[in-house]
Amino acid sequence: xxxxxxxxxxxxxxxxxxxxxxxxxxxxxxxxxxxxxxxxxxxxxxxxxxxxxxxxxxxxxxxxxxxxxxxxxxxxxxxxxxxxxxxxxxxxxxxxxxxxxxxxxxxxxxxxxxxxxxxxxxxxxxxxxxxxxxxxxxxxxxxxxxxxxxxxxxxxxxxxxxxxxxxxxxxxxxxxxxxxxxxxxxxxxxxxxxxxxxxxxxxxxxxxxxxxxxxxxxxxxxxxxxxxxxxxxxxxxxxxxxxxxxxxxxxxxxxxxxxxxxxxxxxxxxxxxxxxxxxxxxxxxxxxxxxxxxxxxxxxxxxxxxxxxxxxxxxxxxxxx
Ligand SMILES: NC(=O)c1ccc[n+]([C@@H]2O[C@H](COP(=O)([O-])OP(=O)(O)OC[C@H]3O[C@@H](n4cnc5c(N)ncnc54)[C@H](O)[C@@H]3O)[C@@H](O)[C@H]2O)c1
Numbered sequence: 001x002x003x004x005x006x007x008x009x010x011x012x013x014x015x016x017x018x019x020x021x022x023x024x025x026x027x028x029x030x031x032x033x034x035x036x037x038x039x040x041x042x043x044x045x046x047x048x049x050x051x052x053x054x055x056x057x058x059x060x061x062x063x064x065x066x067x068x069x070x071x072x073x074x075x076x077x078x079x080x081x082x083x084x085x086x087x088x089x090x091x092x093x094x095x096x097x098x099x100x101x102x103x104x105x106x107x108x109x110x111x112x113x114x115x116x117x118x119x120x121x122x123x124x125x126x127x128x129x130x131x132x133x134x135x136x137x138x139x140x141x142x143x144x145x146x147x148x149x150x151x152x153x154x155x156x157x158x159x160x161x162x163x164x165x166x167x168x169x170x171x172x173x174x175x176x177x178x179x180x181x182x183x184x185x186x187x188x189x190x191x192x193x194x195x196x197x198x199x200x201x202x203x204x205x206x207x208x209x210x211x212x213x214x215x216x217x218x219x220x221x222x223x224x225x226x227x228x229x230x231x232x233x234x235x236x237x238x239x240x241x242x243x244x245x246x247x248x249x250x251x252x253x254x255x256x257x258x259x260x261x262x263x264x265x266x267x268x269x270x271x272x273x274x275x276x277x278x279x280x281x282x283x284x285x286x287x288x289x290x291x292x293x294x295x296x297x298x299x300x301x302x303x304x305x306x307x308x309x310x311x312x313x314x315x316x317x318x319x320x321x
Contacts, residue, residue, distance in 0.1 A: 003052065005029040007072040009060060009105065010079030012039030014181045015120065018217050019076060020044065022225065024053060033068045034079065035059040043181055060101035065108040074116040076224075077105055080151075083184055084124065084280050087146035098150035099157070106161045117169045118228055121155055123213075123241070123285050124148030125173060132245075133288035136173070136237045145280030155237070162235040170231045172224055175241030175287050178306050179217030180313030186248060186277075187214070187307055190255045191314050200265045201252060206275035207268045209248025212285040213241040216306035219299040226297035239287035246303045248277070254304055258311035 006023055010016045011032030016039065023030050029052035032044060036057060047053040058064055060079055069075070081097035102119075109117065126134050127142040143149040161167045182188040193201055203209065215223075223240040246254075249266070256264045271277050289299070301309060 003027060003029050004074060005031065005072045007031050007033065007069060007075045009033050009068075009075065009077045010039060010120075011076075012036060012041060012043050012055070013078060014039075014043070014179075014183055015177055015217060015220070016076075016078040017043035017181060018179065018221050019078070019224065020047065020053075022221050024050065028052065030054070031056060031068070031072060033058045033060070038082070038183060060105055061096065065104055066112055069108055069112045069114050072114060074118075075105070075109065075114060076118040076120075077102065078120040080120065082147070084145045084147045085278055088279060091146060094146040094150035098147070099153045102154040103157055106157055106167070109167065110161065110165050115166070115168055117158065117167055118224060119154060119158055119169060119171045121151045121171050121173045122148060123173055123175050123239070123287055124282060125152040125155065126282075126285075128282055128284065132284055133286045134239070135288040136239055136291055144282060147280070159235050167235075168231065168233055169235050170227050171235070171237045172227065173237065173239045173287065174220060175213040175215045175239075175285065177217050177220045178214050178310035180310070180317050182310065182314065186251055187255060187310050188314065190252055191259075191311055194256065194259060194261065194264070195318070198259075198261055198264065200267055201256070202267050202269065203248060203252055204269050204277035205248055205271035205281075207249060207266070209251075209268075209275070210277060210281060210283045210285075211245045211247045212282070212303075213245045213287060214251070214303040214306045214310075215241050215299055216301040216309055219301060219306070223292050223297050223299070226295045227292060230295045238292045239289050240292060241287035241289050242299045242301070242303050242306065243289065244303050245284075245286040246307070250304065251307055254307040255311050258308045259315065
């Protein structure tokens with residue numbers, strides 16, 4: 001059997017490096033292209049020198065994009081500007097990194113006849129959905145953040161390339177993904193603050209905070225691959241999350257609990273716009289995951305368990321230096 005060669009954009013990032021590990025473990029050859037803007041070679045250290053693994057430091061907005069695809073039949077596109085708050089001070093980043101970069105990748109795939117694409121999208125494409133849990137065919141989709149808007153634009157481009165040029169594409173709309181190697185997100189933020197001050201914890205927003213769903217990174221990757229293996233032709237969209245949601249206060253309790261801390265004082269900032277952590281923050285997020293579950297996948301950890309495990313992973317990582 002010939003080994004599949006898969007390109008992972010953003011593979012040096014947090015989620016990407018977990019995906020690379022599983023793809024290599026399955027016996028695939030994997031090429032990572034990453035500009036290391038938020039990712040790191042350290043995330044890939046375990047695979048350096050391993051048969052079938054290749055790292056290319058490169059930018060999807062640069063000129064070598066066709067070369068990155070050379071010999072790859074499949075692409076997982078995770079490279080992105082992923083912080084919802086970036087757009088508060090820089091409105092170009094989401095447009096360049098998430099819309100232009102995705103368009104350039106699609107064009108390169110068309111030119112090089114690369115036919116399969118998996119795309120890391122997000123729950124924020126739904127905006128403040130009136131239906132929760134939110135199914136994939138929910139409408140109207142009205143993102144609150146430029147990040148959500150740029151990912152929705154990426155999805156639209158992929159849909160059009162799929163219908164016009166025969167690309168086979170799977171779009172993953174992720175809930176918050178938590179786990180080791182994270183560099184952003186509420187769990188990472190609260191964990192990092194508690195390393196500095198174990199008595200008082202600043203929390204963005206108004207008590208008890210927004211309600212969201214948190215999926216453990218291993219469950220998220222397993223969900224991606226389940227949909228990937230099942231996908232046939234054309235354009236498919238899957239929510240990837242858990243069967244519950246928790247508020248920020250419960251996240252803070254789970255983070256301090258996993259660190260063995262008691263009596264931490266929470267200091268809420270008050271947030272903006274009726275308790276959102278920041279402008280563009282969604283107050284209530286919970287994805288309907290029945291479509292993905294119908295393929296035999298399920299999330300093994302609840303949101304609460306996922307947060308606890310993520311904190312343990314981050315703590316181990318800190319200790320390892
Ligand atoms: N972490 C989550 O909770 C979450 C939730 C929903 C969706 N996602 C999506 O999953 C993907 C991975 O997110 P993550 O949390 O691992 O973030 P991350 O920042 O760790 O990973 C993104 C990677 O892309 C690289 N990159 C950025 N722009 C690039 C460019 N122009 N060319 C080449 N490489 C570039 C970065 O260096 C980084 O390694 C993103 O597309 C993100 O939008 C993440």
